[in-house]
Amino acid sequence: MITIKNFAFPKSLEEAYRVLNEKRNNVILGGCAFLRMTSKRIETAIDLSKLDLSHINENDETIEIGSMTTFREIETNPILNKYFNGVLPKSVENIVGVQLRNIVTVGGTVHSKYGFSDFITALLSLNAEVTLYKQGTVHLKEYLEQDTKKDIVISISIPKTNRKAAFQMMRNSRSDYAILNVAVSNEDNDWNIVVGARPQRAKIAKEASKYISQSDKSIEEVEKAALMASEELDFGDNMRASKEYREEICKVLVKRAIMEVL
Numbered sequence: 355m356i357t358i359k360n361f362a363f364p365k366s367l368e369e370a371y372r373v374l375n376e377k378r379n380n381v382i383l384g385g386c387a388f389l390r391m392t393s394k395r396i397e398t399a400i401d402l403s404k405l406d407l408s409h410i411n412e413n414d415e416t417i418e419i420g421s422m423t424t425f426r427e428i429e430t431n432p433i434l435n436k437y438f439n440g441v442l443p444k445s446v447e448n449i450v451g452v453q454l455r456n457i458v459t460v461g462g463t464v465h466s467k468y469g470f471s472d473f474i475t476a477l478l479s480l481n482a483e484v485t486l487y488k489q490g491t492v493h494l495k496e497y498l499e500q501d502t503k504k505d506i507v508i509s510i511s512i513p514k515t516n517r518k519a520a521f522q523m524m525r526n527s528r529s530d531y532a533i534l535n536v537a538v539s540n541e542d543n544d545w546n547i548v549v550g551a552r553p554q555r556a557k558i559a560k561e562a563s564k565y566i567s568q569s570d571k572s573i574e575e576v577e578k579a580a581l582m583a584s585e586e587l588d589f590g591d592n593m594r595a596s597k598e599y600r601e602e603i604c605k606v607l608v609k610r611a612i613m614e615v616l
């Protein structure tokens with residue numbers, strides 16, 4: 355059970371960042387779905403709900419998602435259902451149930467860089483960028499590789515293009531974490547093949563993505579790209595699946611996702 359000594363409701367991001375860094379055990383609150391499962395002793399819990407960070411907007415070039423946006427909003431938003439074949443709504447629609455999706459946030463998810471995350475896998479396939487208060491804007495790909503520092507995720511930005519995308523995952527049971535998730539996208543023969551829950555963090559299969567971009571997309575080439583993805587990425591064991599099983603599942607899900615995009 356978490357213990358919270360004080361609550362702060364900052365009126366600006368500047369104030370939120372200052373309070374966050376005042377003490378080691380001051381933390382930002384997202385939807386608290388994960389935080390409340392820990393036994394953290396929080397000195398000051400920082401609630402961002404007064405900072406207008408819950409929104410999904412489009413402009414000429416990008417789609418912007420505020421960090422306090424919930425997964426239920428991602429799932430039901432018309433803009434996100436219109437672009438990229440609805441890959442972002444599809445990536446979250448199987449996460450536990452509506453009650454959980456009504457509270458979990460984009461910021462809590464992206465900041466935590468969970469290996470099992472379905473949403474991060476889909477975001478990575480769309481060349482998303484993350485904007486943080488201190489660090490500024492950084493490609494999600496780079497952000498996932500960095501050590502996590504005390505900072506505030508403000509928003510996610512996705513290039514608004516005609517990119518086609520597909521999301522595939524496999525779970526042992528409906529409300530469990532995925533044993534593997536895959537997102538594939540393509541725009542003008544620029545393909546991204548992303549595999550997450552390996553169980554490590556989502557990663558782009560660079561060689562497989564390059565191969566499929568340059569191929570004629572025959573069924574043999576699609577199968578070869580799927581095999582290449584399973585060979586170039588690392589997989590591991592956990593209580594849900596073995597490394598070898600994940601490698602096999604990777605070939606199947608990558609093939610299905612490429613076929614879906616085609």
Ligand SMILES: Cc1cc2nc3c(=O)[nH]c(=O)nc-3n(C[C@H](O)[C@H](O)[C@H](O)COP(=O)(O)OP(=O)(O)OC[C@H]3O[C@@H](n4cnc5c(N)ncnc54)[C@H](O)[C@@H]3O)c2cc1C
Nearest residue numbers: 382384385386387388389459461462463465471472506507
């Ligand atoms: C029972 C359960 C099952 C789940 N199953 C799945 C699943 O199958 N697939 C899946 O993809 N996900 C799953 N999740 C994870 C979920 O989707 C969220 O990713 C997770 O709960 C974190 O979101 P949150 O808003 O609850 O963050 P919180 O619990 O509030 O915060 C998590 C961490 O992020 C920090 N934080 C929060 N917001 C910000 C911010 N804006 N800037 C900086 N730091 C911030 C907090 O300080 C904390 O350290 C599950 C979660 C639970 C509780």
